[in-house]
Amino acid sequence: MDEKDGLILKILEDNCKTSEQEIADMVDLDATEVAERIAVLEKRGIIRKYTAVIDWDRTGGGQVAAILELKVTPERGFGFDRVAERLARFRQVRSVRLISGVYDLELLVIGTTIHDITGFVAEHVAAIEGIKETGTILIMKTYKENGQMYFDRKEGERLPYSF
Amino acid sequence: MRDFRSERVKNIPPSGIRKFFDIAAEMDDIISLGVGEPDFTTPWIVRERAIQSIEAGKTSYTSNKGIQELCEGIEDYLKSRFGVSYNASDEIIVTAGASGALDIAIRSVVNPGDDVLVADPAYVAYAPGVMLSGGNPVYVPCCSKDRFKLTPDALMESLTPKSKVVLCNFPNNPSGGVMTKEDYKAIADVIVDHDLVLISDEIYSELTYEGEPASAASLPELRDRTILISGFSKAYAMTGWRIGYLCAPPSLCDAALKIQQYVMLSAPTAGQHAAVEALKNGAEARDEMISEYMMRRNLFVKGLNRIGLECHMPNGAFYAFPSVASTGLTDEDFAEGLLRDQHVAVVPGSVFGPSGAGHLRCAYAVSRDDLRTALERIEVFISSLK
Numbered sequence: 001m002d003e004k005d006g007l008i009l010k011i012l013e014d015n016c017k018t019s020e021q022e023i024a025d026m027v028d029l030d031a032t033e034v035a036e037r038i039a040v041l042e043k044r045g046i047i048r049k050y051t052a053v054i055d056w057d058r059t060g061g062g063q064v065a066a067i068l069e070l071k072v073t074p075e076r077g078f079g080f081d082r083v084a085e086r087l088a089r090f091r092q093v094r095s096v097r098l099i100s101g102v103y104d105l106e107l108l109v110i111g112t113t114i115h116d117i118t119g120f121v122a123e124h125v126a127a128i129e130g131i132k133e134t135g136t137i138l139i140m141k142t143y144k145e146n147g148q149m150y151f152d153r154k155e156g157e158r159l160p161y162s163f
Numbered sequence: 164m165r166d167f168r169s170e171r172v173k174n175i176p177p178s179g180i181r182k183f184f185d186i187a188a189e190m191d192d193i194i195s196l197g198v199g200e201p202d203f204t205t206p207w208i209v210r211e212r213a214i215q216s217i218e219a220g221k222t223s224y225t226s227n228k229g230i231q232e233l234c235e236g237i238e239d240y241l242k243s244r245f246g247v248s249y250n251a252s253d254e255i256i257v258t259a260g261a262s263g264a265l266d267i268a269i270r271s272v273v274n275p276g277d278d279v280l281v282a283d284p285a286y287v288a289y290a291p292g293v294m295l296s297g298g299n300p301v302y303v304p305c306c307s308k309d310r311f312k313l314t315p316d317a318l319m320e321s322l323t324p325k326s327k328v329v330l331c332n333f334p335n336n337p338s339g340g341v342m343t344k345e346d347y348k349a350i351a352d353v354i355v356d357h358d359l360v361l362i363s364d365e366i367y368s369e370l371t372y373e374g375e376p377a378s379a380a381s382l383p384e385l386r387d388r389t390i391l392i393s394g395f396s397k398a399y400a401m402t403g404w405r406i407g408y409l410c411a412p413p414s415l416c417d418a419a420l421k422i423q424q425y426v427m428l429s430a431p432t433a434g435q436h437a438a439v440e441a442l443k444n445g446a447e448a449r450d451e452m453i454s455e456y457m458m459r460r461n462l463f464v465k466g467l468n469r470i471g472l473e474c475h476m477p478n479g480a481f482y483a484f485p486s487v488a489s490t491g492l493t494d495e496d497f498a499e500g501l502l503r504d505q506h507v508a509v510v511p512g513s514v515f516g517p518s519g520a521g522h523l524r525c526a527y528a529v530s531r532d533d534l535r536t537a538l539e540r541i542e543v544f545i546s547s548l549k
Contacts, residue, residue, distance in 0.1 A: 160188075
């Protein structure tokens, strides 16, 4: 990892559809070098995936999301890892984090309806050994996700010429 | 009725860009590379602080030289970032933008009849500013072959018996040229030997892409004969706040403060509080913007050279300054044709002085998408000339 790799990652994080030639121009390399660097970053698991940030609310269909907070009894030799990895395998679970504070794990869970989520929590999550307590927080509206604003902003306009 | 306008105002030639404004006003799909300001909005943390200051009722005049907290912030910032020492108590004035600093700097030192050596190409306000004080601007050419730096030879050749002031701006608007510490050292002898005062407008100094940003005032031999001008507009995307500053040894600073006291009173108060925040917590946002400018520069300048407009890689500011020599057109004709045919606005280099002729000032402080589209349109325009 050097400075150029850092710049390449920032460009891709902002827009992963940026062409290799354009990245090459911006970071002052040639396109082949950029392709090689990206391949290495992918291989090393630094670039995990290329994805789109989607505001599902605008599709009309939409989905329901909730933050799930869990108190977990840590296991000898594994801590929270085994429970966390088990939870992470569910397709409904979009993110799993170990957190400090009152709760131990924080999950982002999605479903088509609220019943999907409550059912999932009761039947699948709460039943896992080691989970002592769950708290479900329904997400009502998303304003910002992955650094992207979900609301329209009208910023000031500039004059066509200034010196 | 008599013509009430003063001779000095009448002597200032009209802006060469006026007609471009009129043409551009008729278009709605214009891509403007004609704008000399960041396309970013002021970082939110800075805006929020200004809102708080207004809510807290900080709405009165401040001291003529600016609020103490800001002067001290500027002192610390200049020291740590540029190795320049100015004392917040008697060597720093917060002004209404760097333009406000430029105005009081010129008026502090220029007597009617004095010659002011202006590094050319130059920001459009320099010559009129000098003329309003009764001085004569004398252009010192900074050439493409020197990467638009001010050289001791050019300075020597332009000297006149009435020369008193050198006025320069690096990183340069419009050329993107940059002076390193060594470059300043090279001109320092001429300035000292001929007992000149230097007004150094370093408003773009944060926007230096390769190597460390340099300040003329960091040289001990220049420090006491330099008026340093800078501000928050470019580095922190704060053009509309009108907050700049002037730094000078006490006697010159005191002279400038006298003018500020009777003309501007103090810089906008909410903006001063915003600037305090910019210095405290704005560095990350600033550096992110600078990194983005650098990538846009690379993208755009490489693109220009690829489509046949020769352009040096500018090391500072956010302007590319390609030559139109290969097209056989003058800079003005090229800029007007490009605007009319392809709706891309650029500024002809000759607007910035004789050494700018044959070049275009293209501000790359626009989105990458716009830069891409601009390049496509410029390419179409160039092909249409053949």
